[in-house]
Amino acid sequence: MLCPFCKNLDSKVLESRYATDKASIRRRRECESCKKRFTTYEKIEFFPVTVVKRSGIKEKFSGKKLLKSIKSAGKKCNINIKAQEEFVNNLEISFFVNSQKEITSQILGYKVLEFFKIHSNIAYIRYYSIFQGLKSISELKDELNKI
Numbered sequence: 001m002l003c004p005f006c007k008n009l010d011s012k013v014l015e016s017r018y019a020t021d022k023a024s025i026r027r028r029r030e031c032e033s034c035k036k037r038f039t040t041y042e043k044i045e046f047f048p049v050t051v052v053k054r055s056g057i058k059e060k061f062s063g064k065k066l067l068k069s070i071k072s073a074g075k076k077c078n079i080n081i082k083a084q085e086e087f088v089n090n091l092e093i094s095f096f097v098n099s100q101k102e103i104t105s106q107i108l109g110y111k112v113l114e115f116f117k118i119h120s121n122i123a124y125i126r127y128y129s130i131f132q133g134l135k136s137i138s139e140l141k142d143e144l145n146k147i
């Protein structure tokens with residue numbers, strides 16, 4: 001990307017986030033030559049992302065559905081709504097940035113667990129039990145020891 005200050009061609013991306021219209025991505029860049037910062041907008045070309053379940057069944061990824069499941073596992077855990085939305089937005093942006101068209105439900109689940117690990121232990125355990133299916137109290141204890 002051409003630096004508007006020194007016309008150098010190499011810049012590094014510092015941050016990518018949705019523009020307010022959610023149809024483009026705003027990137028903060030830093031010129032590798034003059035180190036000045038500038039912003040670029042990239043139009044999103046929407047493509048469907050497929051979630052592959054453990055059973056092999058494929059399903060269309062839905063950010064709305066994911067947010068709903070996060071909200072339900074995080075109920076009464078005082079997790080900031082903005083942080084939850086941001087998590088889903090960042091995930092969608094990462095699909096776009098990496099041209100990723102498929103994700104396994106396993107990896108998706110781990111990403112949600114990582115999010116909960118930072119924000120709420122209760123939600124983590126709640127989501128873990130839905131996601132992995134806790135089989136026993138000792139398994140629960142093992143999980144609790146990890147966090």
Ligand SMILES: [Zn+2]
Nearest residue numbers: 003006031034
């Ligand atoms: Zn420059």
